Amino acid sequence: MTMNPERGRVPNPLIDQLTQELEPVRAIRLRDGLALVALAMVGTVLAVEFIDGLWRGAFAGEASAFFVIGNGLLLVLGLAAATSAVGMASPRVGNRHEGPKWAMAMAAVLPAGALLSLLGHDHPASGFDDPYGLECMTKGLIASLLVTGSLVVWLRRGAPVSASAAGLLVGTAAASLGSVAYGLACPIDTVAHIGIWHFAPVPIGALIGRLALPPLLRW
Numbered sequence: 165m166t167m168n169p170e171r172g173r174v175p176n177p178l179i180d181q182l183t184q185e186l187e188p189v190r191a192i193r194l195r196d197g198l199a200l201v202a203l204a205m206v207g208t209v210l211a212v213e214f215i216d217g218l219w220r221g222a223f224a225g226e227a228s229a230f231f232v233i234g235n236g237l238l239l240v241l242g243l244a245a246a247t248s249a250v251g252m253a254s255p256r257v258g259n260r261h262e263g264p265k266w267a268m269a270m271a272a273v274l275p276a277g278a279l280l281s282l283l284g285h286d287h288p289a290s291g292f293d294d295p296y297g298l299e300c301m302t303k304g305l306i307a308s309l310l311v312t313g314s315l316v317v318w319l320r321r322g323a324p325v326s327a328s329a330a331g332l333l334v335g336t337a338a339a340s341l342g343s344v345a346y347g348l349a350c351p352i353d354t355v356a357h358i359g360i361w362h363f364a365p366v367p368i369g370a371l372i373g374r375l376a377l378p379p380l381l382r383w
Contacts (some may be wrong), residue, residue: 185303194250194255199248201337207309230353230354236339252319252324252329276359301364305365307346316334319381332370335374336369
């Protein structure tokens with residue numbers, strides 16, 4: 165003799181109404197978020213090529229070691245911050261975001277070295293008189309917009325526990341990757357130029373992300 169599980173159940177209209185409105189939601193996967201960021205980065209590089217043109221010397225072995233190291237540090241920082249930001253869309257117990265902290269410490273070596281190198285000059289402030297410095301900093305920030313948008317869209321699909329921390333990571337990641345994208349168009353490869361003006365968008369982007377993005381990320 166089998167028992168009918170529906171037999172004796174008291175109907176609950178409220179529960180029935182709520183369950184009828186439920187819809188299946190696609191699982192949030194880290195790789196999908198990273199693919200979205202990668203697509204935004206590719207789009208940014210293509211936009212830089214279309215608007216300013218990439219520096220062909222960078223791909224012909226003409227770039228200095230500072231060019232490679234500076235953009236490499238920014239790329240590592242951007243990827244570390246972007247990975248942590250993407251992971252915040254699906255919080256879980258034990259989630260830690262130590263990677264960006266170490267990447268920030270590592271990336272800070274070049275701007276610190278650039279500032280120290282200026283102290284040995286007769287005019288230490290000469291590095292800030294760079295006629296192309298503000299242009300590189302501004303265009304690096306503009307180049308961060310597409311990555312910023314992709315990360316905001318991704319985080320709004322999830323449920324970041326701390327909107328402030330998420331905004332900080334988004335700003336850091338987008339500014340770092342945006343500076344790398346525009347940096348591929350800049351032929352000035354001195355340590356002072358790259359260490360000061362190409363790294364300047366990172367703290368600015370981080371501050372903007374921390375202050376302006378949380379209202380867009382709260383759920």
